Amino acid sequence: MHTLEILIPYTPALVAMFFLLMGSAFFSCSEAAFFSLSQSERLALAEKGTLGNLALRLLDTPERLLNSILFGNLFVNLVFFTISAYVMFQLEQNNLAWGIGVASLLAVIILGDILPKNFSILAPQFFVLLVCVPVSFVVRILQPVLPALSFLNLLSRRLFSPNFAPEPHLRVSDLERAVALSDNDAALLKREQRSLQNIVSLSEMEAAELMCPRSWLKTFRPPIAFEQVLIELNGTLPRSGYCLLTEPNSDEIVSALCLTRLTAAGLETEWDTKFEDVIYVPWSASVAEVFDRLQQTNHKVAVVVNEFGETIGIITIDDIIATLFTREQGRSRGLLDRRELKRIGVHHWQLTGLTSLRTLERKFTVSFRRYSSLTVGGLLREILERFPRIGDECQVETLQFRVVAIENEHDLTVQLDVHLTSDEQLH
Secondary structure (H helix, E strand, O other), X not given: OOHHHHHHHHHHHHXXXXXXXXXXXXXXXXXXXXXXXXXXXXXXXXXXXXXXXHHHHHHOOHHHHHHHHHHHHHHHHHHHHXXXXXXXXXXXXXXXXXXXXXXXXXXXXXXXXXXXXHHHHHOHHHHHHHHHHHHHHHHHHOOOOHHHHHHHHHHHHHHXXXXXXXXXXXXXXXXXXXXXXXXXXXXOOHHHHHHHHHHHHHOOOEHHHHOEEHHHOOEEOOOOOHHHHHHHHOOOOOOOOEEEEEOOOOOOEEEEEEHHHOOHHHHHHHHHHOOEEOEEEEOOOEHHHHHHHHHHHXXXXXXXXOOOOOEEEEEEHXXXXXXXXXXXXXXXXXXXXXXXXXXXOOOEEEEEOOXXXXXXXXXXXXXXXXXXOOEHHHHHHHHHOOOOOOOOEEEEOOEEEEEEEEOOOOOEEEEXXXXXXXXXXXX
């Protein structure tokens, strides 16, 4: 008898298996799409209207969402294989029985799991918006049984893995230990080791150490036309690389646009639509905390405020990333196009007013903890109790500072002389 003639009596079962296979693909696609969204893609869902907000509400309870998807997928696959087994038993006298069994297994693995997940991972936001409505119905339908599923999950963990504990988050001390252990590892490149040290230092560096000072910022009050910005900038980019907009009636920065990423072809549309809100951080926050907040909120600029709520500077995501991969940590290279620490003699160095005291502590094993300043310029003002003048000198432990040039409040050129101790001179 012809194969099709044999399968005709089982047409309803085969049609049901087809739709169940589509259901399995739907749940696999939903699982991969929802749980492969990046932080920026999740934040972008808020701008996608009703569907985006529905998807965000589902993601607010990830455990309930995952349990619903997995339970739905399990139920669909169970029914699928039940029907497949029924057809196989009915055809046990025919060679088609084993063919249907193998085809059913491969169909679920490939068409119901692998392909849907691979496609959804390529464009998770698109598939999330596509499946969020039916997934929300599934979550509502399974709402009465979800507490029982959670209880069974908890019970199984208590019975079979009572001592299981989640792995702790990576601590700064772990990174410091990795750096220490890598000192004798010839396979680790110096650049990689420096990056590890820079990552560790982000948790110790205050926002005020890395920010671009307020006096160096170029701000504009809305409404502002692109032609007007070009005229005021006079063909040069601002030091921050961003066009900063303030409130109409104050000097508080409220939005920013990265000029280095602004394409000439999109000026007409991007100029009015691509300004992004900024976040506000205290001057004492660590750079690591600022970076986390920028990542979580999908923003690129953080406005640094002092204890009185006044703006004293900004930090951009580009500043932080550059800090991770540069030889010198500080603002001299970016703002002054000069090195933080330049050797000019055996025990003589040239600094800028923006050179970080943390850099000097690492280089010369001295401590500036009794001072509240973060930079060489601030240290000089704190010790002298006035703005430095050319020829001013002061000494901290074995380091002697002398001001040799002044361009403005922040652009100082300072000569550093290192006086060796008697023990160091003997060696």
